[in-house]
Amino acid sequence: MTLSEEFLTAYDRQLRTDAETPSAIAVEHLGPLRLVTFAGGRGFVTYQDLGGASAQTIAQWVAEALAFYRSDPAIVRVEWKTRGHDYAPGLRETLLANGFEADETESIMIGPAGALTADVRLPPGISLRRITEEPDIRAMSAMQDEVFGDAVSAGNAEAILRRAALDDGMELWVAEHEGSIVSAGRLEPVPGTEFAGIWGGATRAGWRGQGIYRALTAARARAAVTLGKTLIHSDSTEYSRPILERYGLLRVSTTTPYYWRR
Template sequence: MMDQLLQAYDDQLREGAEVGGATAVVRIGPLWLAQFPGERGFITYRSLPDDAQEIAGLADAALKHFRERTGATAVEWKTRAHDAAPGLEAVLTGHGFVADGPESIMIGRVEGLAADVALPHGIEVRRAATVDDVWAASEMQGLVFDDPHWRSRAEDAVRKLEEKSAASLWIAVADGAVVSAGRLEPVDGTDFAGIWGGATLPEWRHRGIYRVLTARRAEEALRLGKTLIHSDSTGFSRPILERSGLVAVSTTTPFVWTR
């Protein structure tokens, strides 16, 4: 089962599926180079050459593109543990990329998450419906993740709200304040929807709020005809997803270059 889920991930969720919403995309060999709002660059691929020198040449070309042809202030190279890429980590660190913490690639059936979960007392969970909702949720997520780019992510979320995108932001509210939030992003042309950005203020954790937030997003994914959920999960959210039937099929580590 795990092998089948990993194959579905590789077949459906890499390359073009990862750069939806980018303002510009350029191909260099197997690399996909994307520019996102907020001067964020992103590099992905389906596979790499079986040669460290060739990989180094691709890294040279990718950084040259972002340095000279874009205003990107930070560029993420997304790696996966199950890829055959000899010497990749050494190449990236040699080019000035810094590894962030690894995350588990979690995949499972949507039905496992769309459970009837009791809502904690005093908490309202709903889809963000206004610009104020989006900004409040984004600021909270930026605080939890210590994310300096949260404002640009908020602007992107506002744009999706105004365009009535299938992507949605879900929030948990207590006494008028957003205490937890997370996105649902259906992937066009695939069986998948992604759940991203799950964040809860420290003082509101361990009350079941994130579990309810996840269930509501899964119910929305079912309404959209999706059968599989995926997420890159930290140690906070992984146990919740595992209890709902998702499994870790690999890990992903972002390497980030900063101008």
């Protein structure tokens, strides 16, 4: 087994469980599917594998899962998380036929946490810190909304604040210039596993290419090592993937989210 295959096996076994959705407020099961409900009217469909199901069975599951979420008027958006290495005949076509839309495909990156901890020189005037206070979290959320091309959403900020209140190990990190957040991301140690995830990485366009995201990643990796985690995983855009590859993370598969909106 290659190192990439070892990482992917660990990913499937350790992360594609309840560990994937620590902030869920409800989880229902439909065959191998986990139908997750998050605060803020968000549904999320995931699974460890589909057990070799046929296209016909998968189509039935998609229809039943969507009916489940449609029956709850509080649900406004559902994400169906697919992985490129899964055997899932007809899934993409069925999701599209049921009103889901594909978002950007990202790379599943995994590697040793220690490989990411190198010191990185920051541009003049840039500082890093972990944030915990509500005004900082709201400012971080607004910056991420803007960078991702979304309208600034109080709902997104509220979801992060609710998650922070759980005190489940999640850490929020930012890079600032003259009191303004220019880059941000979170660290999510996964209880009972070797893994910590790095998520939500966003850097304002004018500050990219200067090592800020790399430094923010190193800070989160050092925090993960302190917590005893040995592996880092991330779903990475084509912007962040090359940065992680340079420091030893491997692209083990891909993930494509499909979204249904009420």
